Amino acid sequence: MRNIRKYPLLFLLLATAAIFTLIGIMGGDTLYASYSAQGSPVPSLARVFQGIHDGIYPWEILHSNITTEDTSSDSPQAQSSPGNDTVPPSGNLSSEHTQEDLSSAGSSTDDNFQQEEEVQQEVLPRSFTQVDESYFEDALFIGDSRTVGMMEYGGFSDNTVFFAKTSLSIYDLFYEPVSLTMADGTSKTLEELLCERSFGKIYIMLGINELGRGTTESFSEEYRSVLERIRELAPDSVLFLQAIMRVGQEKDASDPIFNNTNIQARNEALSQLADSHAIFWLDPNEVVCSPEGYLIPDYTSDQVHLKAQYYQLWKDYLMTRGIT
Amino acid sequence: MTFLQNLLTPNSLVFGSLEFLFWFLPAFLAVYYIVPISYRNGVLLIGSLFLYGCAQPRYVLLLCLCTAVNYWLGLRLGRAASLRRRMFLALAAALDILLLAVCKAAVLAGAMTALPVGISFFTFKLISYQADVFYGTIPPENSFIRFGAYVCFFPQITSGPIMRYADASSGLGRPKAAAASFEEGLRLLILGLASKVLLADRIGLLWNQLSVIGYESISSPLAWLGAFAYSLQLYLDFAGYSLMAGGIGLMLGYPYIENFRHPYASRSIGEFWRRWHITLGSWFRDYVYIPLGGGRGSGALTARNLLLVWLLTGLWHGGTANFLLWGLVLGVLIMLEKFFLGKVLRRRRLLSHLYVLAVVPLTWVLFAITDLRQLGLYFTRLFPFFGTGSAVVDPGDFQRYLSMYGWLLLAGCLCCLPILSDLYRRFRRQTWFLFILLALFWLSVYQISNVSGNPFLYFQF
Numbered sequence: 001m002r003n004i005r006k007y008p009l010l011f012l013l014l015a016t017a018a019i020f021t022l023i024g025i026m027g028g029d030t031l032y033a034s035y036s037a038q039g040s041p042v043p044s045l046a047r048v049f050q051g052i053h054d055g056i057y058p059w060e061i062l063h064s065n066i067t068t069e070d071t072s073s074d075s076p077q078a079q080s081s082p083g084n085d086t087v088p089p090s091g092n093l094s095s096e097h098t099q100e101d102l103s104s105a106g107s108s109t110d111d112n113f114q115q116e117e118e119v120q121q122e123v124l125p126r127s128f129t130q131v132d133e134s135y136f137e138d139a140l141f142i143g144d145s146r147t148v149g150m151m152e153y154g155g156f157s158d159n160t161v162f163f164a165k166t167s168l169s170i171y172d173l174f175y176e177p178v179s180l181t182m183a184d185g186t187s188k189t190l191e192e193l194l195c196e197r198s199f200g201k202i203y204i205m206l207g208i209n210e211l212g213r214g215t216t217e218s219f220s221e222e223y224r225s226v227l228e229r230i231r232e233l234a235p236d237s238v239l240f241l242q243a244i245m246r247v248g249q250e251k252d253a254s255d256p257i258f259n260n261t262n263i264q265a266r267n268e269a270l271s272q273l274a275d276s277h278a279i280f281w282l283d284p285n286e287v288v289c290s291p292e293g294y295l296i297p298d299y300t301s302d303q304v305h306l307k308a309q310y311y312q313l314w315k316d317y318l319m320t321r322g323i324t
Numbered sequence: 325m326t327f328l329q330n331l332l333t334p335n336s337l338v339f340g341s342l343e344f345l346f347w348f349l350p351a352f353l354a355v356y357y358i359v360p361i362s363y364r365n366g367v368l369l370i371g372s373l374f375l376y377g378c379a380q381p382r383y384v385l386l387l388c389l390c391t392a393v394n395y396w397l398g399l400r401l402g403r404a405a406s407l408r409r410r411m412f413l414a415l416a417a418a419l420d421i422l423l424l425a426v427c428k429a430a431v432l433a434g435a436m437t438a439l440p441v442g443i444s445f446f447t448f449k450l451i452s453y454q455a456d457v458f459y460g461t462i463p464p465e466n467s468f469i470r471f472g473a474y475v476c477f478f479p480q481i482t483s484g485p486i487m488r489y490a491d492a493s494s495g496l497g498r499p500k501a502a503a504a505s506f507e508e509g510l511r512l513l514i515l516g517l518a519s520k521v522l523l524a525d526r527i528g529l530l531w532n533q534l535s536v537i538g539y540e541s542i543s544s545p546l547a548w549l550g551a552f553a554y555s556l557q558l559y560l561d562f563a564g565y566s567l568m569a570g571g572i573g574l575m576l577g578y579p580y581i582e583n584f585r586h587p588y589a590s591r592s593i594g595e596f597w598r599r600w601h602i603t604l605g606s607w608f609r610d611y612v613y614i615p616l617g618g619g620r621g622s623g624a625l626t627a628r629n630l631l632l633v634w635l636l637t638g639l640w641h642g643g644t645a646n647f648l649l650w651g652l653v654l655g656v657l658i659m660l661e662k663f664f665l666g667k668v669l670r671r672r673r674l675l676s677h678l679y680v681l682a683v684v685p686l687t688w689v690l691f692a693i694t695d696l697r698q699l700g701l702y703f704t705r706l707f708p709f710f711g712t713g714s715a716v717v718d719p720g721d722f723q724r725y726l727s728m729y730g731w732l733l734l735a736g737c738l739c740c741l742p743i744l745s746d747l748y749r750r751f752r753r754q755t756w757f758l759f760i761l762l763a764l765f766w767l768s769v770y771q772i773s774n775v776s777g778n779p780f781l782y783f784q785f
């Protein structure tokens with residue numbers, strides 16, 4: 001006891017560390033099941049702090065022993081975003097959109113054939129035309145930090161709306177409020193935004209942050225349901241699905257996750273989601289990558305983002321691919 | 325066995341890593357204080373080599389060999405007759421400098437991906453030891469264990485401070501910390517950790533962001549904000565590291581080695597460098613500048629010595645041309661101050677502070693950007709005399725980054741004020757301060773857990 005008075009800070013640290021470690025160990029199979037030793041080995045108390053970051057607080061350990069059903073999910077985000085399952089599986093939804101949706105890979109070839117015939121009669125696939133800057137006046141851009149760069153340096157008018165945020169992913173697209181660059185400047189969720197305003201066209205580029213998560217299949221399934229949801233909320237908008245921008249050669253060679261092989265696999269899967277009628281596939285990589293498929297060295301300094309002055313290339317590319 | 329696996333990462337030598345804070349340090353301290361006093365230096369040597377080996381398995385033998393050769397040379401130097409002493413000193417210094425130079429050249433030539441961790445620091449420690457033995461300020465160390473514990477001392481192996489042997493010997497003699505200094509060490513460890521993790525690393529994102537944008541596209545106000553932010557980051561990072569190193573040293577029973585004394589409150593560049601990385605500046609003063617004659621000769625001789633010292637300082641920090649330029653600029657500035665600018669600065673208080681706060685960030689820009697073309701580009705943004713060029717520039721970028729980083733930068737600026745030390749000394753034993761420290765520690769752990777614990781969270785685009 002005399003020592004506690006001599007070493008107050010040491011004892012406080014040891015006591016709190018013991019408490020956090022205990023919580024981390026106790027919740028190892030329940031509260032923190034999804035944080036188990038993935039990647040670098042971390043002490044069990046680190047899970048407690050990773051949990052706090054994702055909205056799982058240590059005191060929940062008191063309840064978690066009773067309710068264990070929510071531990072089966074495969075990711076921290078899935079736990080922290082309640083209502084993840086409110087997005088219906090794509091199979092159900094596509095039936096509502098049989099008329100428009102040509103991409104539903106789930107349906108049989110016979111169905112596809114029938115659908116195609118129906119569509120052929122009603123609407124022909126639309127083709128791209130050259131448009132000018134005014135085309136973006138009623139456009140919405142959805143994306144991660146790359147789209148943030150487009151917002152800052154693309155030279156768009158104030159009427160163009162950007163729903164873009166660093167680290168935004170398809171998994172949190174409908175749960176993450178984003179501060180918008182509109183006159184009122186408030187934060188809104190995508191659903192709120194799409195409900196209160198309509199857009200002539202919606203551009204979306206997401207997918208680099210998701211590379212470390214799930215498989216190409218699970219990713220494109222999730223992307224499909226996100227697109228369905230957007231179509232539901234904005235049925236009259238032209239939807240431009242953009243390929244994930246590739247990375248530079250150094251990054252490609254050194255990164256086991258964020259490399260062009262993985263990006264290419266996912267882009268191929270994504271391109272299947274477009275139908276050239278309601279959802280259009282765009283690949284800006286055509287104008288920012290070398291023939292070998294790397295982001296051109298002069299265009300980037302961190303191998304992932306375009307330098308400010310090269311966003312214009314991307315924008316110019318979009319202007320060659322207007323749908324009117 | 326899992327304990328070992330947890331430590332076998334390059335990260336474990338980093339004080340701000342979970343591996344170090346929660347595996348190595350507690351385990352090491354426990355062993356260090358459980359074994360009898362006479363074994364503690366041995367524990368320190370083995371623990372230091374073990375940690376270095378975990379992080380740098382390829383170079384731990386190099387460290388051992390270098391230590392052993394210098395131990396032997398030191399002993400020979402101490403016992404040699406006066407004529408041969410000079411020869412042994414030259415041999416030892418040449419070997420250490422050669423090792424450092426070869427490694428640096430190999431990295432520059434691309435033959436090695438990175439320098440062996442800490443080589444710039446332990447070679448300088450060894451040279452200071454040999455020189456001190458040569459001048460007779462210290463006797464040569466007879467015990468290999470004590471000598472090894474001094475050289476491989478894990479709190480200082482990665483980035484200093486460059487502790488002199490005379491300062492270490494009190495720790496090596498009685499390796500036990502009094503309760504008061506153990507607690508003080510913990511306090512400094514936490515403050516240093518918070519400085520690095522909560523401020524430096526986060527402010528550092530601003531500087532990174534500028535290169536992502538491309539220097540040609542940043543507005544001039546943002547270029548200046550970037551230079552100030554980088555200056556703060558560098559200070560909070562290195563001074564934070566040094567506080568941690570000093571704190572761990574105190575916890576092991578070693579004296580506190582001061583490496584930073586509120587440098588940004590200086591009134592000249594010369595003073596700045598007597599208060600920034602103090603152990604490096606004093607190393608160059610004692611082992612290069614003074615042996616060359618220092619400032620005692622003619623004006624031309626002093627100028628030559630100053631320029632030489634500062635070119636070497638530049639080379640020590642890095643081999644690319646920008647570091648030479650950086651050293652040269654500092655040398656010229658300090659020379660000007662010595663000959664006439666200093667008189668002006670001493671008389672004008674406000675002017676001298678403004679001078680330091682404007683010039684030092686510019687020198688840090690020279691230090692930070694290794695590509696000369698990019699460096700030139702950055703300076704045209706700092707001083708846009710020739711217009712903005714043709715590149716895309718967002719005129720609102722300064723406002724945006726200020727709103728994003730304003731609070732962090734303000735907190736960083738407050739940490740540069742000398743009054744902070746006085747407040748610290750006054751309140752450090754208060755109970756409420758204890759809880760502030762506790763909160764800072766766990767906030768830092770929160771930050772580290774979420775940045776390094778989750779490999780994907782770190783890579784967010």
